[in-house]
Amino acid sequence: MNIIEKLFPNVIPIWTGDGGVTQSIGQTLYMTFFTALIAGVLGILIGIFLVLTDDHGLLANRPVYWILDKIVNIFRAIPFIILLAVLNPFTRLIVGTGIGPTAALVPLVLGTTPFFARQVQNALLTIDPGVIEAAEAMGLSPAAIVFRVYLREGLSELIRVGVLTIISVIGLTAMAGAVGGGGLGNLAIAVGYQRFQNDVTWVAMIFILILVFLIQFIGDLFAKRLHH
Amino acid sequence: MAEPLITLKQVDVEFKEKTRSVHAVDHVDLTVERGDIYGIVGYSGAGKSTLVRTINLLQRPTSGTVSVLGQDMLKLDAAKLRQERRRIGMIFQHFNLMNSRTIADNVAFPLKGTKVTETTADGKKIWRKIKKSEINQKVSDLLELVGLADRATAYPNELSGGQKQRVGIARALASDPEILISDEATSALDPKTTSSILDLLAHLNQKLGLTIVLITHEMEAVKQICNKVAVMDEGRIIERGTLLQIFAQPHEQLTKDFIDTTIQIESAIAAVRKQPAVRDLQAPDQLVRLTYVGASTDQPLVATLFKTYNVTANILFGDIQILQGTPFGNLLVVLSGTQADLDRAFDYLQQSDVTVQHLSANQEGEQA
Known part of the structure; x- marks a missing residue:
């Protein structure tokens, strides 16, 4: 106990309480989980439609592909910190406030979805077109091909890009935290950095690293089980 | 008597690209009769693959008519077309199996969620969803038929090329098709394996009355099992006839070249x-x-x-x-x-x- 007190003198007093370490961990988990969930569903949907409406896709449709492709490109091109600021009025409109983990979800989802959608698209494009053609020749509908071929054959690749995306989301939550989202990012900057309490910054970093490694580990575990 | 199962009339496929257009299939007429093993031979780029893909409309022709099993394929709506496709099996050069599924699951793939007819006690025919036990039975029968009964739980990556193609054949037969399209199915296999796959196809033709359209660039394959041959070049069928006619009296130089590859x-x-x-x-x-x-x-x-x-x-x-x-x-x-x-x-x-x-x-x- 003595060593911990010596190494992290400023961490112990703010372990619990408002804006404390445990609350920050909870907020980071909250932002990461809901961003991953919402952006995950949206990203998979958009990714699938990008693949389907592509010139070689099952539902080839140039205008739809063009629009989706451009939206994804534009949102991916905006630096996240600027997206946070730009979206602020919009966030207030739908969440009611511009501050806090829930408000942070809006820019997090909008910043993550296009990134993940593109990853999903690329993941699904690694599937041999011959397998898709075979399914088509067997008389499967496009919807059946999406669920039974694309999502199934692409699953290990989807998990891989999913893990990649979640890890990048954790990075984004830290940034969102810095502008009022709360979480470990906020703790590291608002407390650790600005009050010159380096031990707090270190603790925030350590917990973020633990989170990243945990997600990577779980992802690898799933990917391994799926590999044949 | 000989009943035409596939009738292509003036089928034309043109691929339009930005700067040029490619005439992949040039006004082809083709009739395949029940029980035929119809070989379509030609070099790569001759339009064979594109031509046979118009049979199940994986490739829509630019013009012409496609009649298969008495259906005017081009007039069918999407759902009806999918139903017709189930009557036309297809096997591929690169097998196109799903690596995430076992052999048995690959063969079961086209069966899942399909409907079967059943005659009730009072003699009425009803449609009901296929039972899991029926799928399992069918899968093991099919694997038996292609000689892979002992590999049911293996994954495609654990099989040799010839075995993979046998799985492809079992999968293609799962929906009890009357026609099998073989798209260069033996081209990635060594000569011995090729021969055994061709024997299997000939056996299926005899046993199940399966009509086979076989496209290949190997005249050896045609010689082994086909009863009719068409030679394709630049999107056209330049010569056609029974196997014996073509071998005994080839007219076109390309046909002679192909025959020469085997004799x-x-x-x-x-x-x-x-x-x-x-x-x-x-x-x-x-x-x-x-x-x-x-x-x-x-x-x-x-x-x-x-x-x-x-x-x-x-x-x-x-x-x-x-x-x-x-x-x-x-x-x-x-x-x-x-x-x-x-x-x-x-x-x-x-x-x-x-x-x-x-x-x-x-x-x-x-x-x-």
Whole structure:
């Protein structure tokens, strides 16, 4: 106990309480989980439609592909910190406030979805077109091909890009935290950095690293089980 | 009698690109009858794959009509088309199996969620969803049929190419199709495996009455199992007929080239011509090619020529193939005798349905 007190003198007093370490961990988990969930569903949907409406896709449709492709490109091109600021009025409109983990979800989802959608698209494009053609020749509908071929054959690749995306989301939550989202990012900057309490910054970093490694580990575990 | 299962009329496929358009299939007519193993042979880029893809509309033709199993395919809506596709199995050069599923699951794939008819106690026919036990039974029957019963729980990556193609065949047969389209299905396999896959296809043709359309660039494959052949070049069918017709009397140079890949008659002629015995041939002796089909091979041809017509036949090259159960022979011989004897001998050969092709040693080209 003595060593911990010596190494992290400023961490112990703010372990619990408002804006404390445990609350920050909870907020980071909250932002990461809901961003991953919402952006995950949206990203998979958009990714699938990008693949389907592509010139070689099952539902080839140039205008739809063009629009989706451009939206994804534009949102991916905006630096996240600027997206946070730009979206602020919009966030207030739908969440009611511009501050806090829930408000942070809006820019997090909008910043993550296009990134993940593109990853999903690329993941699904690694599937041999011959397998898709075979399914088509067997008389499967496009919807059946999406669920039974694309999502199934692409699953290990989807998990891989999913893990990649979640890890990048954790990075984004830290940034969102810095502008009022709360979480470990906020703790590291608002407390650790600005009050010159380096031990707090270190603790925030350590917990973020633990989170990243945990997600990577779980992802690898799933990917391994799926590999044949 | 022979019932046409596939009728393509004036089928045309044009791919339009930004700067140019490619005429992949050029107004092709094709009729495949029930029970046929119809070989479509041609070099890559000839349009074979595109042509057969118009049969199940994986490729929509730019113009023309496609009639399969009595249905005008181009008039079907999406749902009806998918139903028709289930009656047309397809196997592929690269097998196209799903690596995330076991062999059994790959074969079960087209069966899941399908409907089967059942006759109820009061004699009514009803549709119901297929049961899991029925799928399992069918899958094990199919794996038995293709000789892979012991590999059901393996994954595709654990199999050899030939085994993968057997899985492809089992999967294609799962929906009880009447037609099987084979798209270069043996092209990625070694000769021995190729032969065993072709034997399996021939067996299925016999046992299930499966009509097969086989596209390939290997004349050897066509020779082994096809009863009819079409030769394709630049999007057109340049020559077609029964296997024996095509082998016995090819007209187009490309057809001859393809046949030569399996019986090497053209190269044999070239080699024979270089021999001194042929180069220094004195008239009226001459080099001829004798081609005979079926019954005439049973006659002691060479013996008769000598005994009855005093013509000696010096055999320089001989080849006898069994095509569709019928012997098909090719001999390159130098016939020697007096002009009168030779003339009588040629008359006899003609009467015996032996095709004589005079191959002059001193001139290039052939005389009929």
